[in-house]
Amino acid sequence: MIVRLRQPRREVEMAGGRAAHAxxxxxxxxxxxxxxxxxxxxxxxxxxxxxxxIVEIRPVISGG
Amino acid sequence: MSKxxxxxxxxxxxxxRHNANFCAEHLQQxxxxxxxxxxxxxxxxxxxxxxxxxxxGGKDSLALWDMLVDLGYRADGLYIGxxxxxxxxxxxxxxxxxxxxxxxxxxxxxxxxEHGFDIPTAARATRRVPCSxxxxxxxxxxxxxTIRLGYDVLATGHNLDDExxxxxxxxxxxxxxxxxxxxPVLEAGHGFPRKVKPLVRLTxxxxxxxxxxxxxxxxxxxxxxxxxxxxxxxKETLNQLDERSPGTKASFYLGxxxxxxxVLRTGPDRQGAPESCxxxxxxxxxxxxACSFCRLEATASSHEPVPVRxxxxxxxxxxxxAQWGEEEx
Ligand code: SF4
Ligand SMILES: [Zn+2]
Ligand SMILES: [Zn+2]
Numbered sequence: 299m300i301v302r303l304r305q306p307r308r309e310v311e312m313a314g315g316r317a318a319h320a321x322x323x324x325x326x327x328x329x330x331x332x333x334x335x336x337x338x339x340x341x342x343x344x345x346x347x348x349x350x351x352i353v354e355i356r357p358v359i360s361g362g
Numbered sequence: 363m364s365k366x367x368x369x370x371x372x373x374x375x376x377x378x379r380h381n382a383n384f385c386a387e388h389l390q391q392x393x394x395x396x397x398x399x400x401x402x403x404x405x406x407x408x409x410x411x412x413x414x415x416x417x418x419g420g421k422d423s424l425a426l427w428d429m430l431v432d433l434g435y436r437a438d439g440l441y442i443g444x445x446x447x448x449x450x451x452x453x454x455x456x457x458x459x460x461x462x463x464x465x466x467x468x469x470x471x472x473x474x475x476e477h478g479f480d481i482p483t484a485a486r487a488t489r490r491v492p493c494s495x496x497x498x499x500x501x502x503x504x505x506x507x508t509i510r511l512g513y514d515v516l517a518t519g520h521n522l523d524d525e526x527x528x529x530x531x532x533x534x535x536x537x538x539x540x541x542x543x544x545x546p547v548l549e550a551g552h553g554f555p556r557k558v559k560p561l562v563r564l565t566x567x568x569x570x571x572x573x574x575x576x577x578x579x580x581x582x583x584x585x586x587x588x589x590x591x592x593x594x595x596x597k598e599t600l601n602q603l604d605e606r607s608p609g610t611k612a613s614f615y616l617g618x619x620x621x622x623x624x625v626l627r628t629g630p631d632r633q634g635a636p637e638s639c640x641x642x643x644x645x646x647x648x649x650x651x652a653c654s655f656c657r658l659e660a661t662a663s664s665h666e667p668v669p670v671r672x673x674x675x676x677x678x679x680x681x682x683x684a685q686w687g688e689e690e691x
Contacts, residue, residue: 304582306684329378330601330611333570340574342364342376342383358570359523359597360420360584 299351301325314349321347322355331359375571378608386575393572396563397429404547406558407515413437414513416504417460417468419453419581422519424460425572426561430517431466437517442503443472444496445480446585447670448686453581460578469511471503478663481587485673487665488658492587492673495658502655506644508555520546520559523566526615527596542626546619553645554633563616566597583685586670589678 299314301321312321318334318341334341335354347353364373366385373383377392384392400406407413413430417423417439430437441457444450454470461468474480477499479487484495508516525544532540546559561569573580588594604611635645639653646653652660674682 305584306681307583328598328601328605329376330565330567330604331598333375333567333574335574340374340386340571342373344364344376356570356574356582358421358567359594359601360422360566360588 299347299349299353302352302354304355304357314347314351316347317343318345318347318353319343321353325355327355327357332357374575377568379565379604379612381608389568389571389575393425393564393568394429394433397426397560398433400546400560400563401558404545404558406517406547406560407435407556409435411435411514412512414469414504414508414511414516415439416500416516416518417441417457418519419457419460420519421570421573421578421580421582422521422524422561422566424457424519424578424580425569425576426517426519427460427466428464428576428578429572430560431464438467438469438513440469440471440504440507442500443470443474444499445472445474446482446587449581449583449585449670452583456579456581469507471507473499473503477659479659479665480667482670482673483665483668484658484662486668487662493591495662496587498654498658502644502653505554506642509553513555515556515558517558517560519561519569521561521564521566521569522612522615523597523600524593525559525562526600526611527593529615529618530596530600531592538626541622544618545623545627549632551632551634553635553638553643562619565612586674586678586682586685589674589681 299312301310301312319329322329322332329343333356334343335356336345336347336351364383366373366388367382368388369385371385374386375389376383413435415423415427415430415437417427427437427439439461441454443454458468481492481496485492488495504516529544532544546562548557550556600611635647637646637649639646639656640649641652641656644653671679671682
């Protein structure tokens with residue numbers, strides 16, 4: 299699956315078949331600091347992400 | 363598949379502090395109730411008030427504007443063009459589209475056009491950190507325009523994470539004066555408008571989720587000046603605590619409002635300054651010398667324009683180049 303990250307914008311390829319919170323954990327990202335958008339739809343952190351999904355991990359913390 | 367706590371439909375988001383998942387409809391209901399509660403608990407404004415929303419193009423201010431309009435308030439927006447390179451251009455475009463699509467009134471003040479400087483130049487010319495020059499300019503212009511345009515109240519999009527981070531900073535320094543003044547309402551006072559923060563009961567993640575389910579396009583990328591600042595560090599720390607023990611962040615701040623504020627506050631917090639600036643008339647500590655905004659303007663507007671990249675520290679510059687690099691190189 300393709301995982302899209304922000305700040306800066308970049309894409310990484312990761313293995314599917316894992317829950318979204320596990321993917322966050324592997325990337326060292328906090329659940330409270332991010333939303334998971336799978337194939338254009340907001341999903342909860344326990345959603346299983348599959349091979350072929352396009353997953354956006356969107357940071358929600360702003361520092362201004 | 364996790365289910366919405368309220369209706370059992372497929373959930374779109376988990377909110378650990380409520381130990382529950384919610385569908386799009388019930389997420390919105392939860393957010394609206396928290397805003398209504400903040401407005402009522404702190405007597406922020408009446409239903410017929412004319413509200414000016416300080417909009418930046420980010421999730422919080424656009425969500426706030428969207429909610430207030432949805433709740434039937436008469437709310438217009440004010441955007442300030444800060445001249446922070448592509449970030450500001452993108453923010454202005456997104457804010458304008460938001461207002462146009464909904465038929466809302468958006469006022470705009472452009473620092474460079476109206477005052478002859480932008481934030482990077484002001485930072486360099488006055489040797490302030492950019493956020494300090496920016497905060498000073500925004501406060502001055504938001505206050506002035508709220509009064510000049512005849513609004514009853516200025517509403518800003520500060521959320522629970524913002525307030526909890528400020529509270530953590532104030533507590534770490536034991537800054538009793540700031541702790542005493544940290545409250546979601548500032549009463550009007552000599553030359554200052556009434557100011558309120560209706561989003562203080564909602565987290566940053568809840569605001570972002572609101573924007574996603576409402577289809578609001580907002581600026582996801584951060585202001586380049588914010589990268590690595592102390593405020594962001596406090597937010598991360600609080601989120602780490604929340605990760606281990608969900609709800610910690612909310613109880614830290616909401617508990618402060620409920621239990622500490624009554625101990626600290628002896629009366630309503632009126633803003634005040636005894637004199638008026640001889641140049642612009644804004645409230646000021648002295649009538650002999652210009653106010654801090656006028657002094658900033660005088661120094662910055664005679665300085666040659668400074669590009670954003672020049673005022674970033676090394677780590678912020680690296681992040682900036684990765685984000686906007688090719689276009690601004
Ligand atoms: S991060 Fe600093 S410079 Fe950027 S908008 Fe916020 S206060 Fe202004
Ligand atoms: Zn529901
Ligand atoms: Zn002045």
